[in-house]
Amino acid sequence: MEMNEGTQDAVTVLEVAGRVDSVTAPDLGDRLTSLLSTPQRRLLIDFQRMEYISSAGFRVLFVASRHARDNGGRLAVCGLNTKANELFEIADFHKLIKVVPTRDEGLAALN
Amino acid sequence: MSPADYALLIVDDNPNNRFTLARRLTREGYTNVTQAENGRQALDLIKAKPFDLVLLDIMMPDINGYEVLEQLKKDPKLRDIPVIMISAIDEVESVVRCIEIGAEDYLPKPFNVTLLRARVGATLEKKRMRDEITRHTRRMERELATARAIQLSMVPTDFPTAAPERPITLYAVLRPAREIGGDLYDFFWVAPDCICLVVADVSDKGAPAALYMARAKTVIRVVATHLADACGGAFSPAELVSKANSVLCQDNPHMMFVTLFLCLLNVRSGELTWCNAGHNAPYLFSREGVLAALGTEDIPAGLVPTFTYSSKSAQFSDGGSLFIFSDGITEAMNEQSELYGSEQLEATIRSHADSAPSDLVAAVLQKLQSFTGTAAQSDDITVLACRWGT
Numbered sequence: 001m002e003m004n005e006g007t008q009d010a011v012t013v014l015e016v017a018g019r020v021d022s023v024t025a026p027d028l029g030d031r032l033t034s035l036l037s038t039p040q041r042r043l044l045i046d047f048q049r050m051e052y053i054s055s056a057g058f059r060v061l062f063v064a065s066r067h068a069r070d071n072g073g074r075l076a077v078c079g080l081n082t083k084a085n086e087l088f089e090i091a092d093f094h095k096l097i098k099v100v101p102t103r104d105e106g107l108a109a110l111n
Numbered sequence: 112m113s114p115a116d117y118a119l120l121i122v123d124d125n126p127n128n129r130f131t132l133a134r135r136l137t138r139e140g141y142t143n144v145t146q147a148e149n150g151r152q153a154l155d156l157i158k159a160k161p162f163d164l165v166l167l168d169i170m171m172p173d174i175n176g177y178e179v180l181e182q183l184k185k186d187p188k189l190r191d192i193p194v195i196m197i198s199a200i201d202e203v204e205s206v207v208r209c210i211e212i213g214a215e216d217y218l219p220k221p222f223n224v225t226l227l228r229a230r231v232g233a234t235l236e237k238k239r240m241r242d243e244i245t246r247h248t249r250r251m252e253r254e255l256a257t258a259r260a261i262q263l264s265m266v267p268t269d270f271p272t273a274a275p276e277r278p279i280t281l282y283a284v285l286r287p288a289r290e291i292g293g294d295l296y297d298f299f300w301v302a303p304d305c306i307c308l309v310v311a312d313v314s315d316k317g318a319p320a321a322l323y324m325a326r327a328k329t330v331i332r333v334v335a336t337h338l339a340d341a342c343g344g345a346f347s348p349a350e351l352v353s354k355a356n357s358v359l360c361q362d363n364p365h366m367m368f369v370t371l372f373l374c375l376l377n378v379r380s381g382e383l384t385w386c387n388a389g390h391n392a393p394y395l396f397s398r399e400g401v402l403a404a405l406g407t408e409d410i411p412a413g414l415v416p417t418f419t420y421s422s423k424s425a426q427f428s429d430g431g432s433l434f435i436f437s438d439g440i441t442e443a444m445n446e447q448s449e450l451y452g453s454e455q456l457e458a459t460i461r462s463h464a465d466s467a468p469s470d471l472v473a474a475v476l477q478k479l480q481s482f483t484g485t486a487a488q489s490d491d492i493t494v495l496a497c498r499w500g501t
Contacts, residue, residue, distance in 0.1 A: 022315050022316045022317065025315075054315075055312075055313075055314035055315055055368075056314060056315040056316070058314060058368075059314045059315060059365065059366050059367065059368065062366040062368070062414060063364075063365065063366045066366065090370075090389060090390075090391065090406075091370055091389030091410060091411050092389055092408050092409065092410045093389075093410070095410050096410065096414060096415070
């Protein structure tokens with residue numbers, strides 16, 4: 001798994017590439033915790049280049065989502081592939097995290 | 112550890128060499144030094160008590176250094192004792208041969224104090240770390256083996272068999288991907304004619320998942336017992352899952368969650384009520400192989416304490432079955448990283464629709480095995496099959 005951080009339209013964008021599984025998810029979790037410790041952070045996680053996400057990955061997204069809320073921030077996820085979207089739908093995770101198809105829609109949702 | 116804690120053995124047929132080396136080692140603090148004057152004596156000493164390091168001369172009468180080294184490396188109990196060869200400065204080829212057999216390092220004669228200190232120190236430090244890793248690994252293995260036994264004993268295996276007043280047969284298998292995992296199945300009677308069946312899958316794998324699995328299993332059972340006592344079995348799966356969910360959300364800062372399918376089966380009428388919290392849709396099917404998937408849009412348990420779950424109902428046909436499974440089946444991969452998927456699973460179920468639950472489960476696992484081949488099992492696998500009627 002690789003992570004790249006940038007800023008676009010006053011939104012922090014974290015690009016996540018590769019596999020987010022039980023081995024790599026803790027690294028993503030640490031990064032999200034550190035980013036969201038800043039109050040009122042607006043964070044978009046871009047999964048455009050992500051190959052796979054397991055339930056361990058979903059778990060760190062939920063922790064991040066609560067963390068964002070507690071610190072007055074906002075979180076959205078974009079670029080999920082078909083397979084990951086399917087998992088989101090089976091477990092109805094859309095009820096818990098803002099998911100949009102593209103980065104532009106993500107930036108718009110957070111602005 | 113201080114140098115005095117290490118047991119060293121010097122093997123040399125030349126008494127002057129032994130004396131010089133022992134004295135130098137003692138000066139470096141290695142006070143626990145034993146001496147052997149030939150290969151035979153050395154092997155006897157090594158077999159009698161453990162040494163941390165052997166300093167071994169190559170050229171000795173009778174059993175020479177090569178042979179001692181070969182014997183040590185052949186013996187699984189002695190293989191890990193590090194050996195430093197002692198050699199004359201012009202014996203490079205002999206030293207190379209010893210390193211190939213498995214010697215750790217070598218020391219040229221006459222002895223140089225700095226080289227002696229560095230090589231003995233480095234070899235002993237390496238051995239200490241290796242011992243530490245071995246001890247740690249053994250402890251983990253033992254703990255995990257016990258944890259696995261405990262986890263597997265947490266799921267019931269006294270499967271009910273068909274009786275005229277309870278015409279159901281049931282079979283289930285739980286296979287954690289690692290030593291322990293986050294899948295679970297359960298079944299228990301909530302009223303004389305009503306059995307509750309559960310299959311659940313906790314987020315993540317290994318120890319974190321296993322702890323939450325134990326919690327989820329207990330919470331579901333306790334809440335079910337409460338509800339059964341309070342309303343004599345007349346409660347819905349959604350009530351049970353909603354209450355269990357609110358308990359599972361408490362003290363859950365890591366947002367562990369569990370997808371679960373929980374159903375109540377009236378064994379007299381074959382009526383099934385069920386609740387699906389984000390779990391793969393199980394299949395309800397007739398003995399002719401007509402399949403229905405039991406999915407809903409409810410979220411997994413453990414995440415939103417106030418979430419209201421919904422119940423649905425269905426009817427078993429006579430001789431029909433229910434097949435509940437975790438995504439360890441459909442997400443299993445072969446060596447080419449292809450997913451097993453639901454189509455192959457459905458095909459197996461259709462072709463075994465009239466089989467006993469144990470035969471159906473065996474067929475599914477066998478088909479899955481022939482698909483995955485030698486690829487490692489990456490996720491926990493759970494299957495539960497229940498057949499109702501005559």
